[in-house]
Structures are given as C-alpha cells and as structure tokens.
Amino acid sequence: MNAYVQKVYEGLKARNAHETEFLQAAYEILTSISPVFDKHPEFEKAGLLDRFVEPERVILFRVPWIDDKGQVQVNRGYRVQFNSAIGPYKGGLRLHPSVNLSVIKFLGFEQILKNSLTGLPIGGGKGGSDFDPKGKSDNEVMRFCQSFMTELYRYIGKDVDVPAGDIGVGAREIGFLYGQYKRITGLYEGVLTGKGLTYGGSLARKEATGFGLCYFLNAMLKRNGLSAEGKRVVISGSGNVAIYACQKITQMGGKVVAMSDSNGYIVDENGINLDVVKQIKEVERGRIREYADRVPGSVYTEGCRQIWTVKCDIALPCATQNELDLEGAKALVANGVIAVAEGANMPSTLDATSYLQENKVLFGPAKAANAGGVATSALEMSQNSQRLSWSFDEVDSKLKGIMENIFASVDSAAREYGSEGNYVVGANIAGFLKVSNAMMAQGAV
Ligand code: NDP
Ligand code: 2IT
DSSP states (O other), X not given: OOHHHHHHHHHHHHHTTTOHHHHHHHHHHHHHHHHHXXXXXXXXXXXXXXXXXXXXXXXXXXXXXEOTTSOEEEEEEEEEEEEOSSSSEEEEEEEOTTOOHHHHHHHHHHHHHHHHHTTSSOEEEEEEESOOOTTOOHHHHHHHHHHHHHHHGGGOBTTTEEEEOBTTBSHHHHHHHXXXXXXXXXXXXXXXXXXXXXXXXXXXXXXXXHHHHHHHHHHHHHHTTOOSTTOEEEEEOOSHHHHHHHHHHHHTTOEEEEEEXXXXXXXXXXXXXXXHHHIIIIISOOOTHXXXXXSTTOEEEEOSGGGGGXXXXXXXXXXXXXXXXXXXXXHHHHTTOOEEEOOSSSOBOHHHHHHHHHTTOEEXXXXXXXXXXXXXXXXXXXXXXXXXXXXXXXXXHXXXXXXXXXXXXXXXXXXXXXXXXXXHHHHHHHHHHHHHHHHHHTOOO
C-alpha cells in the first residue's frame, strides 16, 4: 500500500477501532485506490484522503414513539452525510435492529463511490435506525416514521440531502416519511425518492436495483464471452432487490432455483414461482418458508447461510452485509460457479471476495452492480425538478444505459491501473477519480 494511504488507514483504525463494518469497507477501498496516490503525490499535501475518510457530518438522534399498547419506545436515529463533492447527499435509510454507527458509516462510505459511478450529480450519505419493523402494526410503523422525520427534516431537502429506501424501508415507510416532511415544512418537493407513483415517484424505481444488477451482470458476462441463458441462479434474500433480480434474470433466460430470508431458504428445481414469492413478501409480509407449503416439490431448509451450498452457475447475494463468507465462497467454487454479482451492500467478506477472484469467478462488486437503484433515484429527482413523469420504458432504458456505462468504466479503470478483470479495483478507482477531482477543485473543505 502507498505510504500515505497506509498512514491514513492506520489512523482510521486507531480512531474507529470498534467500527468493524466501516473498517472493512475502508480497507477494501483504500487498498484499491492506493495506486491513484502513487500517481498523484499532490493529493497528500492536500490532505485529500484524510478528508475523504471522515464524514462531513454525523447526525445522531432520539426517536421516541408510542406503541399500540400506549407504551413509549425509544430508538436511535442516524444520518451520515459523508461527502457532497459531486452533489447533494444521497442514499437510503435502513430500519433493522442491527443498525449502528459502524453499519451506517460503511454504507455511506460505499455510497460515495457508487453514486459517483452512476455518472449523475449525487454525493454520498446513509441513515436509518435500530427500529425493527417486523411484527409492528402499520400504525406503529407510521408513528415511528413520523417521529424519525420530526428530527431529520431540518437536515434534509431536495438540494441538500435526499434519503430513500433500504432494508426495512419500502413504499409504505417512504409514504409516512414524506407526509410528515410535507406537514412540518409545508414543502411539496422531491426530498425523498422511492415515492409512490401518485405523489412524485418514478416508474421503474421499485424494479431498478434488481433490474440494474442483471444489466450489470449481463455486461460483465458478455465482456467475457458468456451469457445468462440457461444458467442456474441462486439469489439470497427475498426483499426488494432479490425479487426484481429474480424477475429480470428469468427474463434473460436464467433459472432461479433458490431464494431466502433471515430464517432459511427454499429450493425449487422447477424454477422459483415469483408470483408466489411476491404474494408472500410484498402483500402478506410473511416468511419464505410459506413458499414450500404452497408450491409442491419445493423444499425449505431452516438457516440462511447454507444457501451457497445449492449448486449454481450464477450467485446473486441480495440480503445483507457479510452474508457470503469464505465457507460460502468455497461451496460456490466447488460447485462450479462462474459469476457472483452483489445486489446487497458488502455481502461478501474480504476473504470470500479474494477466494472467488483467485478462482477466476467473475465478481461484480456491490458499488457498481447495485448502483441501478440510486441511479434511478437520481432520475426520480430529475423528474421531480422538471415536474414531469417519464414512462416505464424511458426510465428502464436509461437505467440499462447507465449500468452498461458503469461496467465499461469499471472495466477500463481496472485495465488502466494494471488489474484487468478485477472489477473491485476498477469500481473503487473509477468512482474515486471523479470525487477526488471535485474535492481538489473545491479546495481544502
Ligand atoms: P428488503 O428489506 O426489501 O429485503 C431484505 C432481505 O434481506 C430480506 O429477505 C431479509 O430477510 C434479508 N435480510 C436482511 N437482513 C438480514 C440478515 N441480517 N440476515 C439474513 N437476511 C437478512 O431490503 P432490500 O431488498 O431493499 O435490500 C437488500 C440489500 O440490497 C441490502 O444490502 C441493501 O443495502 C441493498 N440495496 C438496496 C437497494 C434498494 O434500492 N432497495 C439499492 C442498493 C442496494 P428478513 O425479511 O428475514 O429480514
Ligand atoms: O444502497 C443503495 O444504493 C440504496 N439503498 C438506494 C439509495 C437511493 O438513494 O436510492
């Protein structure tokens, strides 16, 4: 590693020793972009990396709300405004009991480079809470969202910071958050993305991350003389990203044989019936095990980590961070996997990623492969500013073009920096070049 990069990383480690997810993301990014600092010694004098690894602002707040029994509950809310060099902060809100500052900082840090890769003018941010939406009534979720926004509203705005969905935040939560923002500020503006179609949402935003993942995968396969046609596919998760990845890869001729949730996974050798998954997950908010009760011949296994032992050609981790570890990577390689593309953020551990790459598995890293969601969010922002709505096909074809451009720039940055075929290095460098250029131009801020 470049000596300056190493020094910054050591300092980061000392200051944030307990932030394991953040340090994991930072280690991968800093290792990848190290050669850029060899080429640009002027970056050190400008303290560029010292600034890049510190969020511009961290907002941490109390979220009190009243449950259905009349009892006051308190959660912790976060918004990390990491980097605004190339545009207003942009990134999702996650509601999950595992949320803490380390998780939000890793997501925000990744988001800077992901948003840069889209080619659109959006900076990096992320937020959320340790609130668990599972088992809560609609009214409880509404009261939580209203309380969360009552604190957050003063820090966001259509040209300041534009949150969106992530784990546990979909159309229902965005609606409650939007209503409260409007009520407090009196502004009808595109302050959130992923909105409902009747109040400023964009067609194809719901589908965008999963579809975009498949467009990226397709470009990566094509570059290597391959295609998704006739391939066996395993997808972890059964939420927003997993469902629309399943839909698109099936259209591309792939056969999805397994999906999961945090309790376990199902295998259906006939190919997943996505209508059943949508009914269970989108309509009933149920568990994936119910699929086996409804689809004869399918099998449910308790425990989600073993999903990687299901034989496949293509694996799409679409659930959460570190869900694919070295053991999982070994099982995939032993079964002849040819490609892994990350729908979730940082789903592969560092050693899993290295193992897959060493074994010549095509590896599409999250910040490139799942950028279709935030890219389409930026398209939603454009539509809101214009006060126009584009058709599904118009948004979808822009999304496809963006994902193909992302692959091309990742591929060429990897080559330019002597790491041909290493799309992790390519994504980190390509994303960083634009942000570093903007930061240098804007002076020591
Ligand atoms: P959802 O809440 O819709 O779905 C999440 C899925 O992942 C569920 O199946 C959930 O299972 C599973 N999951 C969540 N946490 C865990 C865990 N700790 N262990 C095992 N399984 C878990 O979220 P999304 O589909 O929106 O997000 C999935 C991933 O994609 C996340 O990493 C997110 O950051 C990333 N992403 C999302 C984008 C978007 O536009 N929504 C854009 C880019 C990336 P269960 O129901 O049992 O909790
Ligand atoms: O991780 C992500 O890119 C998202 N959750 C989507 C962010 C957004 O602003 O659409």
